Amino acid sequence: MPNVILRAENVYKKYGKLEVLKGISFQVKQGETTVIIGPSGTGKSTLLTCINQLTPPDKGHIWLEDTEITNPNTDINIIRSSIGMVFQHFNLFTHLSVLDNVRIGLLVVKKTPMKEATEISMGKLNEVGLGDKIDAYPAELSGGQQQRVSIARALAMNPKLILFDEPTSALDPELIGEVLNVMTKLAEIGMTMVVVSHEMGFARAVANDIIFMEKGVIVEEGKPDKMFNDSENPRTREFLHKITELYGGKTE
Amino acid sequence: MSFLMLALDIMPKLLEGAIVTIELTIIAIMIGIFIGIPVAMGRVYGNKPVYAICTFFVEIIRGTPLLTQLFILYFGLPSIGIMLSPFMAAMIGLGINSAAYQAEYFRGAIQSVKKEQLIAAYSIGMNQMQAIRHIILPQMFRLVIPSWSNELIYLLKYSSMAYMIQAPEIMSQGRLIASRNFRTFEVFIIVALIYLVLVSILSKILDMVENKFRIPGL
Amino acid sequence: MDQLNLIWQGLPSLLSGTLVTITLTIYFLALGFILGILLALGRVYGSNFLKLLIIRPFERFFRAVPALVLLFLFYFGSSFFHVEISAFMAAILAMGLRSAAYQSQIFRGAIQSIGKGQMKAARSIGMNTFQSIRYIILPQALRLSIPSWANEYAVVLKDSSLAYAVGVTELLRQGRYIVARTFGNALLIYTVCALIYFILVFVGNQTLKILEEKYKIPGYEIKTKKDQSVLERI
Numbered sequence: 001m002p003n004v005i006l007r008a009e010n011v012y013k014k015y016g017k018l019e020v021l022k023g024i025s026f027q028v029k030q031g032e033t034t035v036i037i038g039p040s041g042t043g044k045s046t047l048l049t050c051i052n053q054l055t056p057p058d059k060g061h062i063w064l065e066d067t068e069i070t071n072p073n074t075d076i077n078i079i080r081s082s083i084g085m086v087f088q089h090f091n092l093f094t095h096l097s098v099l100d101n102v103r104i105g106l107l108v109v110k111k112t113p114m115k116e117a118t119e120i121s122m123g124k125l126n127e128v129g130l131g132d133k134i135d136a137y138p139a140e141l142s143g144g145q146q147q148r149v150s151i152a153r154a155l156a157m158n159p160k161l162i163l164f165d166e167p168t169s170a171l172d173p174e175l176i177g178e179v180l181n182v183m184t185k186l187a188e189i190g191m192t193m194v195v196v197s198h199e200m201g202f203a204r205a206v207a208n209d210i211i212f213m214e215k216g217v218i219v220e221e222g223k224p225d226k227m228f229n230d231s232e233n234p235r236t237r238e239f240l241h242k243i244t245e246l247y248g249g250k251t252e
Numbered sequence: 253m254s255f256l257m258l259a260l261d262i263m264p265k266l267l268e269g270a271i272v273t274i275e276l277t278i279i280a281i282m283i284g285i286f287i288g289i290p291v292a293m294g295r296v297y298g299n300k301p302v303y304a305i306c307t308f309f310v311e312i313i314r315g316t317p318l319l320t321q322l323f324i325l326y327f328g329l330p331s332i333g334i335m336l337s338p339f340m341a342a343m344i345g346l347g348i349n350s351a352a353y354q355a356e357y358f359r360g361a362i363q364s365v366k367k368e369q370l371i372a373a374y375s376i377g378m379n380q381m382q383a384i385r386h387i388i389l390p391q392m393f394r395l396v397i398p399s400w401s402n403e404l405i406y407l408l409k410y411s412s413m414a415y416m417i418q419a420p421e422i423m424s425q426g427r428l429i430a431s432r433n434f435r436t437f438e439v440f441i442i443v444a445l446i447y448l449v450l451v452s453i454l455s456k457i458l459d460m461v462e463n464k465f466r467i468p469g470l
Numbered sequence: 471m472d473q474l475n476l477i478w479q480g481l482p483s484l485l486s487g488t489l490v491t492i493t494l495t496i497y498f499l500a501l502g503f504i505l506g507i508l509l510a511l512g513r514v515y516g517s518n519f520l521k522l523l524i525i526r527p528f529e530r531f532f533r534a535v536p537a538l539v540l541l542f543l544f545y546f547g548s549s550f551f552h553v554e555i556s557a558f559m560a561a562i563l564a565m566g567l568r569s570a571a572y573q574s575q576i577f578r579g580a581i582q583s584i585g586k587g588q589m590k591a592a593r594s595i596g597m598n599t600f601q602s603i604r605y606i607i608l609p610q611a612l613r614l615s616i617p618s619w620a621n622e623y624a625v626v627l628k629d630s631s632l633a634y635a636v637g638v639t640e641l642l643r644q645g646r647y648i649v650a651r652t653f654g655n656a657l658l659i660y661t662v663c664a665l666i667y668f669i670l671v672f673v674g675n676q677t678l679k680i681l682e683e684k685y686k687i688p689g690y691e692i693k694t695k696k697d698q699s700v701l702e703r704i
Contacts, residue, residue: 105377137467157377318666
């Protein structure tokens with residue numbers, strides 16, 4: 001049995017009167033990919049940012065391996081440096097070149113020597129197929145390229161886990177493939193990932209586990225096969241039916 | 253004496269004044285940076301009293317004429333026993349005036365750095381100090397460069413007000429020459445041309461600086 | 471108490487100076503407004519000859535040369551060319567033309583930000599160029615210009631103090647007279663002058679804000695705060 005890397009227990013979050021998360025519990029095992037699906041506005045992204053405390057939850061506990069992230073005594077910056085995050089809108093540092101975007105975390109947070117930081121970063125950029133773009137600035141890249149840089153930025157920190165917040169939904173359709181390919185490769189080499197996405201094809205092919213969330217709760221969780229073909233819950237079936245219609249053949 | 257002869261004749265004196273003009277401009281922009289950045293920080297990150305003080309400073313300086321400020325420094329302060337030389341008064345006056353405007357440029361720049369940039373910095377484990385130092389400040393400086401160029405050119409022109417308190421800059425030199433040869437209009441045509449040349453050269457230099465530090469998308 | 475008395479006695483002349491300052495400002499802005507719009511239209515729709523040989527040099531000269539120098543040129547230039555004009559008139563010409571050069575920039579930016587689509591649409595329903603400008607382009611451009619124009623108002627009002635240098639008895643010169651007459655407290659008097667300027671700037675800006683609110687078009691909000699050009703002194 002692989003180790004559990006991430007464990008969330010009864011995570012609860014409220015914005016003013018709006019309950020966004022109403023007690024979420026789940027766990028992610030080492031080397032596995034968990035895809036979270038569900039309608040917009042159901043708290044999927046909030047859940048991700050709760051995990052690395054960019055949005056601290058109101059109640060509940062989250063552990064990264066044996067460390068409780070939600071414990072106020074935990075140094076959150078150390079935790080964040082071992083949890084990668086990939087954003088919907090990439091959020092690359094506008095004033096830094098591609099190479100500097102990837103290595104700044106190593107230099108500033110991990111205090112890695114320049115030479116080593118550069119080597120690691122170059123390695124990761126090659127992995128995502130952008131070894132020839134190191135001197136470009138983010139604004140000079142396509143959305144797909146920017147998102148791959150941001151994946152390299154996460155990878156460079158040698159994370160135990162990477163969170164993906166709708167990594168392809170801001171991209172033009174023809175650029176989605178290159179990002180999904182990189183993510184698929186990461187899954188194959190055993191990176192642990194939690195992905196919020198509407199890409200059902202990816203979910204079906206790559207996920208070890210699919211979580212269907214709606215209105216702040218987990219409605220159903222299971223293996224892709226079961227979720228897509230043999231779901232117990234009518235809401236899950238309805239959602240998957242709708243999204244399949246919307247995104248057409250991609251689920252095939 | 254022809255206009256050209258006159259120009260050649262008085263040029264050395266006028267250039268002497270031009271050097272004082274340039275000195276005033278450079279010192280004023282420096283004073284402006286050193287006061288302007290903390291004031292901007294105070295307006296963005298400060299608590300209530302700090303914010304109030306910084307805002308008061310900016311509004312008062314921006315809401316009153318530079319000439320009045322110079323008069324207060326040069327003619328007013330002696331009433332309470334502080335005597336400043338014309339050059340000192342001009343330097344301090346222009347510097348403080350510029351500080352209020354620069355504070356606004358810096359504030360605008362800090363605020364236009366997107367929140368997502370900060371979130372991304374936190375997500376790779378930076379603390380607040382690291383994020384400000386490595387992400388916010390470098391972007392702020394890039395963003396503020398165009399306003400800064402503007403401010404330099406502005407100061408170059410407005411340093412002419414120092415003439416009103418007898419600082420020996422180019423205008424004062426012009427006036428002095430005119431009081432001897434009575435060819436006031438022609439002297440000031442030449443003064444105007446010198447300003448034109450100075451402003452053009454400075455703009456060119458600043459364009460080059462701006463290009464050098466240009467970052468696509470910022 | 472002496473000081474309060476000093477202010478009280480000086481107040482009538484300071485207020486008459488304020489009136490002159492306001493009058494000057496109105497003239498500057500009015501001349502700048504009319505000429506500024508013409509220059510802006512010329513730069514957007516005019517021939518190359520007009521743009522390159524007349525408008526550009528005019529704008530460049532009046533923007534690059536300090537206000538004080540312009541003031542001297544008009545004041546001393548009038549006697550050089552044997553044209554009798556008052557210091558007041560010289561100030562209006564110098565500062566009005568200067569404001570025109572800046573206002574032209576404001577209006578040009580606004581006209582260009584409206585885009586060619588509006589012009590094409592106006593022409594497509596049969597308006598001629600003049601009608602398109604008059605009924606479609608300018609109403610939009612003027613609305614967009616209000617924030618920058620508020621800035622120009624403050625600049626012009628403050629720079630009107632320079633008329634002091636050629637002997638116009640505006641606010642600051644009235645202050646000077648009081649200081650000279652009473653051997654009075656220069657710090658006090660000039661601070662009062664500064665305060666009056668501050669009030670004028672403040673009241674003017676508030677009025678323009680109300681104007682901005684009044685002429686707002688839904689979905690066509692005037693960008694204020696973040697618009698860098700509003701922050702900048704020009």
